[in-house]
Amino acid sequence: MKRTTSEEKVPNIPTLPxxxxxxxxxxxxxxxxxxxxxxxxxxxxxxxxxLDLEQKQDDAQMEQFSSQSCQNxxxxxxxxxxxxxxxxxxxxxTETLTKEKEQQWIxxxxxSVEAHYYYNPSTGEATWIKPSSNNIRxxxx
Numbered sequence: 744m745k746r747t748t749s750e751e752k753v754p755n756i757p758t759l760p761x762x763x764x765x766x767x768x769x770x771x772x773x774x775x776x777x778x779x780x781x782x783x784x785x786x787x788x789x790x791x792x793x794l795d796l797e798q799k800q801d802d803a804q805m806e807q808f809s810s811q812s813c814q815n816x817x818x819x820x821x822x823x824x825x826x827x828x829x830x831x832x833x834x835x836x837t838e839t840l841t842k843e844k845e846q847q848w849i850x851x852x853x854x855s856v857e858a859h860y861y862y863n864p865s866t867g868e869a870t871w872i873k874p875s876s877n878n879i880r881x882x883x884x
Contacts, residue, residue, distance in 0.1 A: 846876035 762770065777799060778792070848861045861879065862869045873879075 846874075848874050848876055848879045850879050850881045 778796075846863075847865060848863050850859055850861055852859050858871065859873070860869060860871050861874055863874075
């Protein structure tokens, strides 16, 4: 590092006055917006700033769009899951009713052979052997 001697002249560097309260507000506002504190020095720098600002706006719009798309996708997924669960419940209910119906037997008495037989109106099945079902209705002798 080179030391300056008293013989060497130190260039006069102009000092800027302290920014006013208004200028501080402007500086803080520009920093929050991601903009340079001082105005651009050239037309090219101005174009770069404009492009950078457009890119930031595009990014913000894409982020908002992506967020909305995710929310819509999530709502759609929840709707489809609910619909699927409802269809499963309906199927189980239908299966239960069908099984109950299939297990409904009517007990008849055949006087010619003097024996009971069982008939299932849902399936059209008839048998001399008593079904294991508890749903047996007895009809006359």
